Amino acid sequence: MGLLDIFKGKSRKVNEANVVLGQMQLGNQVVIGQRDYQPAQQLLYVTTSSQTVAGRVLDMSALTRNSTVMGCVGVKARALSQCSISIMSKAEDGTFVNAIADPDVGNRDKTKAKQVLNLLQNPNNFQSQYEFWYQWCMWQDLAGESFTLLWRDKQDDSSRTPIEMYMLDSTLITVKLSDTRYPIYVLSSPSYGFSKDQPLEYYQVMHIKEAAWQGSSGFNKGILATELVALDQDIDVYANFIMQNGAKPSGVFMTDQVIPDAKYKEIAARIKEAWNSLMGSRANDPSKPGQGMLLDQGMRYEPVKMLTLQDADAAALKLQTMKRICGLFGVPPAMLGIADQKYNNTQTMLDEFYKTVMYPMIINIEQKLNKSLLKGYPNLCIRFDTKDFLKGAALDQMNFVSAGLNAGIMTINEAREYLNMPQIEGGDEIPQDIKKAEPIPGSSPQDTGGGGGNQTRRMNIGTK
Numbered sequence: 001m002g003l004l005d006i007f008k009g010k011s012r013k014v015n016e017a018n019v020v021l022g023q024m025q026l027g028n029q030v031v032i033g034q035r036d037y038q039p040a041q042q043l044l045y046v047t048t049s050s051q052t053v054a055g056r057v058l059d060m061s062a063l064t065r066n067s068t069v070m071g072c073v074g075v076k077a078r079a080l081s082q083c084s085i086s087i088m089s090k091a092e093d094g095t096f097v098n099a100i101a102d103p104d105v106g107n108r109d110k111t112k113a114k115q116v117l118n119l120l121q122n123p124n125n126f127q128s129q130y131e132f133w134y135q136w137c138m139w140q141d142l143a144g145e146s147f148t149l150l151w152r153d154k155q156d157d158s159s160r161t162p163i164e165m166y167m168l169d170s171t172l173i174t175v176k177l178s179d180t181r182y183p184i185y186v187l188s189s190p191s192y193g194f195s196k197d198q199p200l201e202y203y204q205v206m207h208i209k210e211a212a213w214q215g216s217s218g219f220n221k222g223i224l225a226t227e228l229v230a231l232d233q234d235i236d237v238y239a240n241f242i243m244q245n246g247a248k249p250s251g252v253f254m255t256d257q258v259i260p261d262a263k264y265k266e267i268a269a270r271i272k273e274a275w276n277s278l279m280g281s282r283a284n285d286p287s288k289p290g291q292g293m294l295l296d297q298g299m300r301y302e303p304v305k306m307l308t309l310q311d312a313d314a315a316a317l318k319l320q321t322m323k324r325i326c327g328l329f330g331v332p333p334a335m336l337g338i339a340d341q342k343y344n345n346t347q348t349m350l351d352e353f354y355k356t357v358m359y360p361m362i363i364n365i366e367q368k369l370n371k372s373l374l375k376g377y378p379n380l381c382i383r384f385d386t387k388d389f390l391k392g393a394a395l396d397q398m399n400f401v402s403a404g405l406n407a408g409i410m411t412i413n414e415a416r417e418y419l420n421m422p423q424i425e426g427g428d429e430i431p432q433d434i435k436k437a438e439p440i441p442g443s444s445p446q447d448t449g450g451g452g453g454n455q456t457r458r459m460n461i462g463t464k
Contacts, residue, residue: 050226058230060171063142063222068232068322071336072329077137079358081130083384085120087113090379099380109380115161116373116382123165124151135167140210140361141329143170144220147185148206149192150372158203161373166192168205175207183207206372208364225328232321235314251303259297267297330357347396354386362386387418 049059063069089099089109099105099113123132139146147170150162168191176184176199185200185207194200209218222229253271274293295301319338326333332349333339362384369382401418404410410418412427 050223052227052230054230054234056230056234058223058226058233060142060222062233063229066222066229066233066325067236068325068336068338069142069222069229069329072326072331073138073141075331075335076141076329076358076361077134079354080137080361080384081133083133083362083386085117085129086383086385087117088381088383089113090381096381096383109377112161112374112377113380116380119162119165119373120369120382125164132165132167137361139167139170140208142220142222143218144211144224145170145207145209145218147173148208149200150204150206151192152204155204158201159376165206168192173205203372206368208368221328225325228321228324228328232318232325235318235321238314239318251301253295253299254302255297255299257298263297267299271295359386 049057051057087099088096089102089105091097091102091104097105099109100117105113121129123129127135136146136148147168149166149168151164151166152160152162154160168187172188172191174186174188176186178184183202183205185202185205187194187196187200189195210221211219259267271293322336322338323333326336326338330353332353334346334349335353366382366384370380374380374382397419401410401415405412405415408430411430413423416423416427
């Protein structure tokens with residue numbers, strides 16, 4: 001009997017499939033098996049297909065063909081990929097300093113920081129930092145979870161810093177628990193030299209979930225909103241069908257009289273002959289165009305209007321559906337050009353997007369990276385530089401540093417560093433001549449139309 005035997009417990013049948021909220025269909029599963037990697041039951045991989053009540057099949061391929069979904073994913077992927085990454089070290093006073101540049105950081109931590117930073121900036125031989133995190137964000141949003149393979153020169157040594165990172169196909173991997181309740185990642189098809197007969201250990205894969213469910217998987221937002229995404233696609237199909245096959249501007253000859261079949265054929269032949277004579281002789285007889293055609297037997301001409309999306313109110317439904325999908329992914333519709341947007345509150349919209357959507361995602365990534373790459377180094381942490389998110393336009397940045405300088409909060413060099421400018425000699429002291437910070441002319445909310453308009457004028461009107 002060993003220490004790890006306490007995890008085995010009594011012999012029992014394994015039946016832990018999670019069927020709550022349709023998760024059997026929508027997400028990944030954890031399967032408890034034996035240590036020899038033989039599954040105790042059928043492994044359940046991420047199902048990338050679901051069906052609407054109306055019968056339309058929605059799968060990963062359909063998500064990638066939906067412009068609204070891919071627009072939302074692209075906005076988030078670009079925002080994440082543009083962030084620079086640094087390794088920080090916690091100093092004795094509780095502040096964080098750059099682990100590579102600060103002279104007070106020990107050699108052990110500094111060496112580890114350099115190795116990890118090199119991995120994050122050069123993830124593999126065919127992807128840049130931007131491309132890697134863009135791909136990661138695509139998998140995270142489309143599949144609800146991402147699996148990053150950490151490649152070491154000695155795969156069985158978890159203490160070594162990985163030398164490369166690769167994204168695994170989230171639809172071809174599932175999680176299995178060992179006797180000790182450690183996760184094992186099993187592939188359904190070979191990838192990067194691994195196969196289902198050679199599962200990946202917990203330290204070889206960084207598994208990040210978008211919306212964690214039971215600690216084993218993440219909800220796939222696209223598949224979870226099957227009806228919504230399928231409706232958006234169906235409206236596009238309907239619009240294309242109408243434009244390709246709908247009635248073009250034309251007309252029909254009509255009458256309220258009852259005409260015998262023989263008489264009907266005679267009238268139809270006569271009208272056809274008259275129509276051909278009228279329309280087919282334009283090139284030879286310029287006098288024909290503009291002439292009318294005499295109708296008998298109480299007949300009249302009824303024009304047929306072209307069928308449009310507005311006839312079925314599909315345009316409003318399309319707009320509403322796109323907005324709901326944007327809400328599902330946390331992207332303001334105005335960032336995709338869907339809704340009318342005033343430029344005077346664009347910065348406010350971006351601030352909320354970065355704070356409520358991107359920042360939580362980045363925190364999740366940082367925590368997983370720290371756990372996977374900096375184990376045994378409690379003073380080190382990985383930071384995505386999010387200052388660029390909230391910097392705003394050039395005038396906004398100047399107003400920020402001016403206010404910081406005049407309030408005695410920032411030094412000149414700190415302000416110049418914020419503006420990505422080189423430091424100057426003697427700029428490390430807090431200015432002594434503190435003055436009231438005034439906005440740069442032309443950049444205040446009143447000048448740009450922001451802040452709800454001219455507040456002073458509004459107050460004056462209210463006091464009259």
